[in-house]
Amino acid sequence: MKMAHVPESASLTYPINEKTGEKFPYPLVSVRNVYIFPGIPKLLERAFSSLKNTLFGGSEVSFHLQEVYLNQKELDVADIINEFVKKYEGIITVGSYPEWFNSYFSVKVTLETHSKDELNRGYADLERMLPEGSIVEYEKDPIGKAADAVYALAAEEGTFPSKVKHSLAVIEEALDRYTLTDICAGFNGGKDCTALLHLFYAAVKKKYPEYADKLQILYIESIHGTFPDVEKFFKISVERYNLEQLTVKGRIKEGLHELKKTHPQIKAVLMGTRKSDPYSGKTIIVLKINHTIDLLVD
Secondary structure, eight states: SSSSSTTTEEEOOOOOOTTTBBBOSSOEEETTTTTEEEEHHHHHHHHHHHHHHHHTOHHHOOOEEEEEEEESSSHHHHHHHHHHHHTTTTEEEEEEEESSSSSSOOOOEEEEOOOOOHHHHHHHHHHHHHTTTOOOOOOOTTTTTHHHHHHHHSSSSSSSHHHHHHHHHHHHHHHSSSTTTEEEEEEEOHHHHHHHHHHHHHHHHHHHOOOOSSSEEEEETTTOOOHHHHHHHHHHHHHHTTEEEEESSSHHHHHHHHHHHOOOOOOEEEEEEETTTTHHHHHHHHHTTTOOHHHHHH
C-alpha cells in the first residue's frame, strides 16, 4: 500500500460496488476482529454498506434507525429533544444535526435502538412532544423512488395530481411511439425542465424497470452562458439521473436544426415549459408527440 504502513498480520478487504460488481480502489484494513474504516465520509459509507453482511451477517443483534426531519431551528426544539433523551436514556440513542443549506428541513434527528417496538413508541412520543407540523416529509432517494412516488401522486385527487397524471400520459404516449434511442428530453438545469426530467425518468422506470442505460437529454447551450450554480446543478443532475448529454448551441429553433444533423436518430424531443410562458399554448401540441421535429422547428 502507498501512504500507509500496516502490520504483516493485517488483511486487506476491497469493498464491492453493489451496482457494478467492481472493487473499490480503497481497501479496508483489518487485524483479526478490528477494522479500520476510512475517515472520508463517502468512502466510509461505501465500505460499511458493502461489508455489512460480512461484518454483521452472523450476529443476532439488530439495529433500527429512524430519521426525523424538522422545519424548526435546533435551538427552538433543544429543550424538547433533551427531555426526550432523558426519558429514553439507555433505550434510544438520539442524535441532532442542524442543516444550514437544505431547503426542505432545518434539523435532522436520529433515533437508534435495538428494538423496533421501542423505536416506534419513541417516534410516536417525539411526534407528540414536538410542535404540530414540525416534522416534514423528506425523501433521501427521490430518484431511486421516482416511479413509485410520482405515480402515487398522480393517483391522488386534486388539481395538481391531475396535471401530473396528464403529463405522465403524454410521456407514456411518447414511450409507446418511440424507443429510448429515438427520444430525448430537453434539459438545461432550469426548474421547468427539471420537473419534466423527473417525470420522464419516472415514466421510463415504470415502463422499463430493469433499464440501466443512460437516458438522452438535449442540452441547448446558451450563447450568453449560464449561471455557475445552474451549471453545477446541471452536472450533478446528469450524474444522478444517469444521463447522456446531447449538446447543441444557439436558440431552440437553431439548436433543433443542429440536433437533426448531429443526431439524426432522434425522432422526438420532450420540452418542458410553464403554462404562463409566452407561446406555451402552442408547445402543448408538440408535447402530444404526434409531430416530428420537423414540425417543431418549422
